[in-house]
Amino acid sequence: MAQREGGTVTSSYLHAPGFIAGDRPKIVTSRFEYADSYKIDRFIATGGYQGLRSALSRPAQTVHDDVRSATVLGRGGAGFPAGVKWGLTPQEVWPRYLVVNGDESEPGTYKDRLLMERDPHQLIEGCLIACYAAGLSQCFLYIRGEMAVAQERVAEALNEAYEAGYVGKNILGTNFSVDIVLHWGAGAYVVGEETALIESLEGNRGMPRLKPPFFPAANGLYGQPTIVNNVETLANLPWLMTNGVDAYTAIGTKTSPGTRMVAVSGHVVRPGVYEIVNGTTTFRDLIYGEEFCGGIRNNNALKAFVPGGGSAPWFTSDQLDLPFEGSQVGAAGSMLGSGAIMVMDETTDIPAAALTLTRFYAHESCGKCTPCREGGTWLERILSRIVDGKGTDADLAQLIEVGESICPGDFPHASNEALGLTAVPFPYKMTTICFVGPSAYVPVHSALTLFRSEFEARITKRTMIKVTAVGVSS
Amino acid sequence: MSRLTDAHVALAKEIIGRYPRPKSALVPLLHLAQEQDGYITRDAMVHIGELVGVTSAEVYGTATFYEMFKFEPVGKYVVNICGTMSCALMGSEELMHHAEQRLGIKAGGTTPDGMFTLEHAECQAACTEAPCLQVNYRYRYRLTPADLDELIDDLSADRLTHEIPPHGTVAKVRQHIASHRGVGALAPELVTESPAWLNGKAAL
Numbered sequence: 033m034a035q036r037e038g039g040t041v042t043s044s045y046l047h048a049p050g051f052i053a054g055d056r057p058k059i060v061t062s063r064f065e066y067a068d069s070y071k072i073d074r075f076i077a078t079g080g081y082q083g084l085r086s087a088l089s090r091p092a093q094t095v096h097d098d099v100r101s102a103t104v105l106g107r108g109g110a111g112f113p114a115g116v117k118w119g120l121t122p123q124e125v126w127p128r129y130l131v132v133n134g135d136e137s138e139p140g141t142y143k144d145r146l147l148m149e150r151d152p153h154q155l156i157e158g159c160l161i162a163c164y165a166a167g168l169s170q171c172f173l174y175i176r177g178e179m180a181v182a183q184e185r186v187a188e189a190l191n192e193a194y195e196a197g198y199v200g201k202n203i204l205g206t207n208f209s210v211d212i213v214l215h216w217g218a219g220a221y222v223v224g225e226e227t228a229l230i231e232s233l234e235g236n237r238g239m240p241r242l243k244p245p246f247f248p249a250a251n252g253l254y255g256q257p258t259i260v261n262n263v264e265t266l267a268n269l270p271w272l273m274t275n276g277v278d279a280y281t282a283i284g285t286k287t288s289p290g291t292r293m294v295a296v297s298g299h300v301v302r303p304g305v306y307e308i309v310n311g312t313t314t315f316r317d318l319i320y321g322e323e324f325c326g327g328i329r330n331n332n333a334l335k336a337f338v339p340g341g342g343s344a345p346w347f348t349s350d351q352l353d354l355p356f357e358g359s360q361v362g363a364a365g366s367m368l369g370s371g372a373i374m375v376m377d378e379t380t381d382i383p384a385a386a387l388t389l390t391r392f393y394a395h396e397s398c399g400k401c402t403p404c405r406e407g408g409t410w411l412e413r414i415l416s417r418i419v420d421g422k423g424t425d426a427d428l429a430q431l432i433e434v435g436e437s438i439c440p441g442d443f444p445h446a447s448n449e450a451l452g453l454t455a456v457p458f459p460y461k462m463t464t465i466c467f468v469g470p471s472a473y474v475p476v477h478s479a480l481t482l483f484r485s486e487f488e489a490r491i492t493k494r495t496m497i498k499v500t501a502v503g504v505s506s
Numbered sequence: 507m508s509r510l511t512d513a514h515v516a517l518a519k520e521i522i523g524r525y526p527r528p529k530s531a532l533v534p535l536l537h538l539a540q541e542q543d544g545y546i547t548r549d550a551m552v553h554i555g556e557l558v559g560v561t562s563a564e565v566y567g568t569a570t571f572y573e574m575f576k577f578e579p580v581g582k583y584v585v586n587i588c589g590t591m592s593c594a595l596m597g598s599e600e601l602m603h604h605a606e607q608r609l610g611i612k613a614g615g616t617t618p619d620g621m622f623t624l625e626h627a628e629c630q631a632a633c634t635e636a637p638c639l640q641v642n643y644r645y646r647y648r649l650t651p652a653d654l655d656e657l658i659d660d661l662s663a664d665r666l667t668h669e670i671p672p673h674g675t676v677a678k679v680r681q682h683i684a685s686h687r688g689v690g691a692l693a694p695e696l697v698t699e700s701p702a703w704l705n706g707k708a709a710l
Contacts, residue, residue, distance in 0.1 A: 045644065045645055045646065045647075045669070046669070048632075048645075049634075049635055049647060050632070050634040050635055092703060092704050124700070126697045126698060126699060126700055126701075127692050127694060127696075127697035127701075136631050137628075137629055137631060138629070139590045139591050139592070139628075139629040139633070140591065140592055140629070140633050141629075141631060141633070142631045142632055142633045142634055144631070145631045145632075164703060167700055167701050167703075167704045168701075169692045169697055169701055170526070170689070170691070170692045176631070177533075177537075177572065177574050177643075177676065178574065178586075178630060178640065178643050178676075179631070179643070180642075180643040180644060180676045180677050180678075181644070181645075181677075183676060183677035183679075184677045184678055184679040187677060187679040187680055187681045188679050190681050191679075191681060191682055194683060194684065194687045194688070195684075195687070197687075199687075200683065200687040200688050200689060201686075201687055201688065201689055206703065207702040207703050208701075208702075208703040209689045209702070210689060211524070211683065211688055211689045211690070211691075211692075213524045213525070213681070214681040215530075215533075215534065216533070216534065216537070216676070216677070217533060217572070218533050218536065218537065218572030218573070218574040218575055219572050219573030219574040219575075220571060220572050220573060221628065221629075232533065233530055234527065234529060234530055235527075235529035235530050235531065235532035235533065235558070235560075235568055236529075236567075236568055237567060237568055237571035238571060238572075254526055254527060254693070254694050255694065256694050295633055295634055296634065297592035297595075297633035297634045297636060298591075298592055298595045298596070298636075299595060303633075303634040303635075303636070304634050305634055338591070342590070342591060342629070372633065374591050374592050374595070374633070376595065380595065384594075385591060385594065385595065388589065388590055388591045388594040389590070389591050392590050392591075392628050392629065395628060396628065398571075
């Protein structure tokens with residue numbers, strides 16, 4: 033907090049807060065305890081750039097093989113294994129590029145910013161290892177426009193790393209040469225989608241491209257094979273190179289090895305960002321565990337939680353014992369997304385909470401696909417008038433009709449014993465190119481499925497108002 | 507209004523030189539223009555178009571997609587209060603209401619003295635520290651209405667200028683690649699074979 037001395041205010045706001053260490057294995061947050069964790073001296077004194085040295089001492093293909101056999105899952109949202117992604121580039125098409133997705137902006141998500149602000153050299157080392165292993169000629173590190181301090185920390189770290197010979201021409205005296213170019217955005221959530229990110233990096237409006245043909249691995253930046261990796265994914269690579277595949281896979285489970293950064297926010301006692309053991313830690317551990325959030329504020333009851341960022345269908349206490357593991361959470365009707373849990377206690381106004389998310393996605397629609405551009409706005413307007421107590425009986429059916437024009441067919445949702453619901457597994461079908469449109473419907477569908485009576489109560493209130501011969505009475 | 511200054515043109519050329527295609531530098535150059543004038547002027551867009559080799563309409567097309575770019579003057583301090591779920595659950599609506607009363611403007615407005623612009627923002631990646639806001643993209647966390655009053659007092663008296671630059675400047679540190687260290691932009695037509703380190707034996 034701010035310290036007042038004389039007429040000026042010195043503050044510690046430059047150090048991004050929120051990380052809670054705990055006594056658990058650390059792969060990407062091992063330096064967070066140091067105040068100068070972002071400086072090259074601290075980085076090198078704590079094993080920094082050893083992973084790069086280890087990688088450069090071996091043929092690139094074996095480094096790629098290690099990333100593949102360690103099953104380093106993408107931490108941006110889709111959870112696709114990085115080693116497999118790198119292998120999807122067509123043979124003998126050069127150059128190939130690396131684009132780093134540091135455009136973190138999914139509601140509830142707070143981890144990449146911490147990794148960039150607190151340990152930028154670890155990310156740079158990860159980029160270098162990826163470029164070496166997959167034969168990528170130039171790297172573009174795209175940081176969200178609003179993240180001023182992250183941009184400063186990465187710029188400063190890149191300047192240090194260039195100076196010290198870790199980035200640029202003939203890295204560590206070898207024939208490995210690669211530039212890492214810092215790029216920064218200007219405020220657009222949709223740019224977090226990989227093809228929109230590439231459009232933006234080409235200097236255009238950040239609208240997603242149609243896949244096929246624009247799968248980035250085959251046809252990405254400037255039409256060339258392009259690997260797009262998330263910040264946290266790349267931050268895993270230095271530790272993996274230094275400690276080896278066996279040490280990496282010894283943490284977590286077979287399908288979800290290693291650790292994950294998870295931000296838990298909302299109505300909990302100790303909201304925070306935690307590096308958790310992947311695949312085994314349950315939602316109950318995270319929300320109620322003493323080493324994590326320590327329960328719901330004021331000992332209130334849990335009403336619902338969003339398990340994987342604003343785009344993820346909601347869970348209730350019925351799903352608390354699920355582990356943080358992609359396939360199980362998917363079968364249960366949601367997704368892990370970008371590692372963001374938002375907790376709602378019994379005091380939460382559910383239609384209003386859903387509106388904050390639907391408004392977000394409606395606002396962030398790029399306008400390319402009609403179902404999202406029109407549908408998102410419709411959803412927001414209808415939901416908004418329900419929240420304002422002006423909803424009509426037709427509105428609930430209308431919400432679902434609009435939602436089904438974005439996502440036809442069964443929409444994923446969780447099971448619920450009290451309501452007699454069985455789960456519909458993730459994912460959904462969609463009539464849009466990217467996930468922004470469906471994401472506007474997710475909170476509407478979850479809230480309506482699990483808490484329909486709260487919507488009906490709002491509408492009933494209005495229909496009870498009767499116009500009489502002498503005026504309005506209730 | 508204003509084209510980029512000579513110093514900014516030199517900087518713009520350095521930035522353009524890092525990309526295989528000049529147009530990729532568009533967003534960074536628009537930031538540079540906004541840093542210079544506090545918002546994006548028409549002349550700056552024309553000038554940027556000349557620098558990267560596209561029409562000013564293309565520059566305008568790109569610029570208007572992105573929320574951070576302003577096309578008319580805004581306050582010295584742009585206050586963005588987050589209203590997305592985690593912040594909403596922790597009282598951001600009350601905070602916004604308080605800010606509107608304190609500053610005497612509605613979200614989207616600018617105070618008559620040109621000091622403050624107030625905006626409703628979407629998720630700022632500080633969800634565990636809700637409710638949060640940014641002033642010219644510098645964070646404040648877990649704010650109460652009283653904290654907000656104190657912040658506005660400090661900003662009004664220019665007590666935070668060392669930490670919070672005037673609107674337009676985002677990062678205060680820039681990347682610089684020394685010519686003897688950099689590889690240079692690798693455009694598709696410049697690279698026809700696999701990188702050296704993939705050919706033959708290992709690098710180290």
